[in-house]
Amino acid sequence: MSITTIRRACIIDDDRLYVSLIKMLINKNKLAQELLIFENGKQAFDYFESALESGNIDVLPQVVLLDLNMPIMDGWEFLEALEPYADKLKACCLKLNVVSSTINPEEMTKARNHDIVNDFITKPISKDAMISAFKA
Known part of the structure; x- marks a missing residue:
């Protein structure tokens, strides 16, 4: 299986240990x-909104790993805030993956069925799941 290195990825998660492990992987x-790293959805949304509003989509990541449970703005609120930009995000080939330790099937289904979500990945994330999230 050949892996193509993408230009930019993004981790949106407040768990520093998890972020360190993902960075290493x-x-x-x-x-x-x-690698862009944001500790909460608000920091990430501000970055995305600025890029989308200015038309500077080249600074956006191709792959996003989004946690659901964070302070300030959680993953669901982040997804809701991005809704007005859904078409632009899909056009620039963004693969947004929700990564969560939730075992609630309703949350998993809700995430997978979200308009701009590529996939739901369960924490702790495996090497195979990580590589799959980055495949074109």
């Missing part, structure tokens, strides 16, 4: 040249 497997 991404770097070790050469999945992305650059």
Whole structure:
């Protein structure tokens, strides 16, 4: 299985240990040249909104790993805030993956059925699941 290194990936998660592990996996497997890290949905949304409003979509990541449970703005609120930009995000080939430790089937289904969500990945994320999230 050949893996193409993408230009930019993004982790939106407040768990520093998890973020460190994911960074290590991404770097070790050469999945992305650059990594954006946000501790909550608000920081991430501000970045996305600025890029989308200015038309500077080149700064957006190709792959996003979004946690659901975070302070300030959680993953669901982040997804809701991005709704007005759904068409633009799909056009620029964004793969947004919800990554959560939830075992609630309703939340998993809700995430998978969301308009801009590519997939739901269960924490702790495996190497195979990570590589799959980055495949074109």
